[in-house]
Amino acid sequence: MTGIYLQQQNWQSAEQWLNEEVVVVFPLGAAAKEHGPHLPMNTDAVTANWLAEQVRQRLPVVIAPLINASFYPAFVEYAGSISLQAETARDFIVESCLSLAAFGVKRFYVINNGVSTERPLGMAQTILQKHAVTLEYLRLLNIVEQLPAGLFQQNWGSHADEHETSLMLHIAPELVDMSKAVDDGSEGEGLLSRIRGQGIWSESGVYGQATLATADKGRVVAEALITKVIDDISGLIVKV
Template structure:
């Protein structure tokens, strides 16, 4: 991570520096990105974390936000058959997100944006944040819209996919190409269901069989596609962040709707 982003990550600051920034009104960003989740033969297990922190660093700049340590364990039940992949129960993950968010707001931050890279994590995060004032807390999915889905649809050549696929691999080729081993990229078999169940590397008779763990065709990925996808994603995210930060916050003492 570039040195000029260090001032945004609280783990690289002293506590009194963080206190001053909070006092001055710096919004908070809480990234969510797995560090122990398979991403095929060609991408590392911390792919989601890398994306979450890369994106957080870039959306923090325009609003001078503080970035909290990434939540690297989450609810990822679709990947547990693959070595190294971990998953919390939905209830445990929901409680984790709620407690961390409550601590951030309770520490004086007036605004908190939760930056989510996952899919199975969306519903638990929504439930965890529903107990807070919506003026102070916002949940943003990195693959939300409107620009990113449109660009993704225009660029995608694969017939199916959503994990370690053409699009995600293209993103990684753009932001961390040294970590991508395209020689090992392997497409998953075609599936008949739009949304598969938990993937499996062992049951070849399952409709969700994927030897590599990919769901889609990462062999079609290119850095050029990744650059276009990242540009659309950042445009969407920066628009969401700017609008959220611009809204008037409640007084600092009103942390939640009566729940901490």
């Protein structure tokens, strides 16, 4: 049985789906966050929505609308990047879940396509527990650690890098301009910065070696993501 998109239903249909047994899945990915000169600013949103569709095709879940902004302090120096306070991002998640919990939903999963986003998600998880509501979410760095040894060659990085660019070459190659891909961000520590000496120095916004990316590598990342997300959500479904 496949799932549905909440936003495509009428309210009567939504009422039939929203109950104590269903898992509601929120894709979370920035619609406006820099990803270097070679990737669009909605890279996170594209990836989160793509993963949500893979889930919908495989599991009887309700896919809620994309959460397209969150806590992204590392990117605020780059034009167009939108970042919320952690508490604002937390409250949006909590109130969205509680809105649907009013109709019986007790289990939520966030397809989290970020790292700094884990802070507001963790805070939201604690609050929702007090309402007898379960919130789980994808932890991206765990996926990277599980990828086959030797597949990726980059020596540093975790943003708009070999991993992320490869994934986009696999799922949305038409959005990638490899002629503009660069290796950047090898100097400094902390948040990304366009100013040398004030963090991880990256004039391009890339943190890693994007030039090493290939679609074949991206397929491996995509398969690992699908497996992890499906396993996570399946674990929630059986907890009835």
